Amino acid sequence: MAAKRCLMIGGGGMAGGWISNFTQHFADRIEVVAVADVSDDVLARQGAALGLGDDALYTDFAEACASVEADFCGIAVPPQFHAPAAIAAMRAGMPVLSEKPIADTLEAAKEMLSVANETGLPCGIIQNYRYAPNKQELVAIRDEGRLGRLQHIVGRYACDYRKPASWGAWRHTMEFGLLFEGSVHHFDMLRFLSGGDCETLVGFGWDPEWSSFEHFSSGIYAMRMDNGVHAVYEGNSSAAGIMNCWNSEHYRAEFEEGCVEIAGGDTVTIHRAGQESESYEAPSIPWHAHLHLFDEYLNWLDGGPPSVTRIQDNIKSYALVIAAMETTTDGQPKRIADYLIDIS
Ligand SMILES: NC(=O)c1ccc[n+]([C@@H]2O[C@H](COP(=O)([O-])OP(=O)(O)OC[C@H]3O[C@@H](n4cnc5c(N)ncnc54)[C@H](O)[C@@H]3O)[C@@H](O)[C@H]2O)c1
Known part of the structure; x- marks a missing residue:
């Protein structure tokens, strides 16, 4: 099966960890095709590491969601950007996997949940522990x-x-x-x-x-x-x-x-x-922490069971x-x- 194309929103901090996990453990299942991050330094670093041209590097996640063709969108930026980024991605037809917490306010979290329900797109939330x-x-x-x-x-x-x-x-x-x-x-x-x-x-x-x-x-x-x-x-x-x-x-x-x-x-x-x-x-368990969640999410995209910590459940946390x-x-x-x- 072809690797899933990922638009990654965030390239530094935890998002950098996601990208290195993708390349180290999921190279045959995930291809990061574009990165959005407000930091030019982070974009330059990830662009070089992933072999992406300038046209695949965005400072504005909304623009990235509107332009990039990807099979899913990963989100690992500070909490107040989760819901706007996830909603932009789902409105553009992309399933989403986002870092916790779901959002910065209950209203934003509910809006993200309602777009996930309305579009029927998979929306997983990370609960690695x-x-x-x-x-x-x-x-x-x-x-x-x-x-x-x-x-x-x-x-x-x-x-x-x-x-x-x-x-x-x-x-x-x-x-x-x-x-x-x-x-x-x-x-x-x-x-x-x-x-x-x-x-x-x-x-x-x-x-x-x-x-x-x-x-x-x-x-x-x-x-x-x-x-x-x-x-x-x-x-x-x-x-x-x-x-x-x-x-x-x-x-x-x-x-x-x-x-x-x-x-x-x-x-x-x-x-x-x-x-x-x-x-x-x-x-021992086969996959730990984020790796378990990435594997579970990829299986979900391929028709497997939904992520246990999908937004519909994780809103209760x-x-x-x-x-x-x-x-x-x-x-x-x-x-x-x-x-x-x-x-x-
Ligand atoms: N699951 C875990 O164990 C775990 C651990 C650490 C962080 N996190 C989560 O990851 C998320 C990010 O935290 P972090 O520690 O990586 O933060 P960070 O500040 O280290 O990195 C955030 C990255 O996002 C970029 N960024 C900030 N605002 C942006 C925007 N509007 N658009 C695009 N890029 C933007 C920054 O330039 C930076 O590269 C948070 O939601 C946090 O809760 C989860």
């Missing part, structure tokens, strides 16, 4: 009932971003950067690990005086899922002690007959009251970000159904 051996193993323990029923999960994210710009300058100035850039992954993970969709969310956000962020860098949120499982989340981008940064977030799942602990690496630890703890390496933002502001519990009321 689900595709790690220890996360998949925890879900297998739950599904197979190896430790009985699940009652609650505690998730912890903690990164030391106390230096200005240490998490990319724009994340330090944006509003609710923890929620939109960080917690969107962890809320999605708590849905994935609990096996339920969130019914109610409540919590607090704050910015310690010594933070390098202009807005809240920390928060604690509690969730009740629709399958009766509860979850608690601690997010801290001003961490100074125990780190549970990217790929090393700590999750503890409390089951009927023991609890499961996972963090960095592939180790899974099971604690049973009155017994020695048991640690083992989670079984995104709604938790909006609910967390609002509970932080007004101190009231939020019913997630209220955020999703007008979507089909």
Whole structure:
């Protein structure tokens, strides 16, 4: 089968990672035929790396969507551009695969969802952390009932971003950067690990005086899922002690007959009251993180099953970000159904 032609919106940062994954692991399945990025330096670098002429390099993604013939559009630029870029691509007839979060506002996310529904085009959202051996193993323990029923999960994210710009300058100035850039992954993970969709969310956000962020860098949120499982989340981008940064977030799942602990690496630890703890390496998985999502998405384009984290599902994770933002502001519990009321 011919390689799928990709218009890539974004060429630096995470988008640069996508492009190098495409060329290293998917050279026979993906051909990047054009790149759009506001930075001339990034365009020059990617143009040289991919052997693209100036006519395939765009500073304006709308112009690129209107001119480029491609089989899909990849989007990895800051959040406020996701929905406009995705909508321009889908209106031009291209399926979309976009980085999280879906958008910068609930309205923009719903507009993107409605264009995906209206056009019927595949629109996948990246949630790479689900595709790690220890996360998949925890879900297998739950599904197979190896430790009985699940009652609650505690998730912890903690990164030391106390230096200005240490998490990319724009994340330090944006509003609710923890929620939109960080917690969107962890809320999605708590849905994935609990096996339920969130019914109610409540919590607090704050910015310690010594933070390098202009807005809240920390928060604690509690969730009740629709399958009766509860979850608690601690997010801290001003961490100074125990780190549970990217790929090393700590999750503890409390089951009927023991609890499961996972963090960095592939180790899974099971604690049973009155017994020695048991640690083992989670079984390997064929594709990790973004690679899993790229493979899954290409299969979807070829008629396979839709991406698990397609926009129609992932809006349920995104709604938790909006609910967390609002509970932080007004101190009231939020019913997630209220955020999703007008979507089909
Ligand atoms: N899934 C993950 O683990 C993960 C990790 C990091 C970032 N991300 C996501 O990737 C996206 C980009 O983040 P990043 O860290 O790569 O940011 P970045 O600032 O490092 O890079 C963004 C790139 O987009 C370009 N750009 C900015 N505005 C643009 C526009 N209007 N049109 C075209 N190009 C534009 C920039 O020039 C730059 O090359 C965000 O949505 C972020 O949440 C995801």
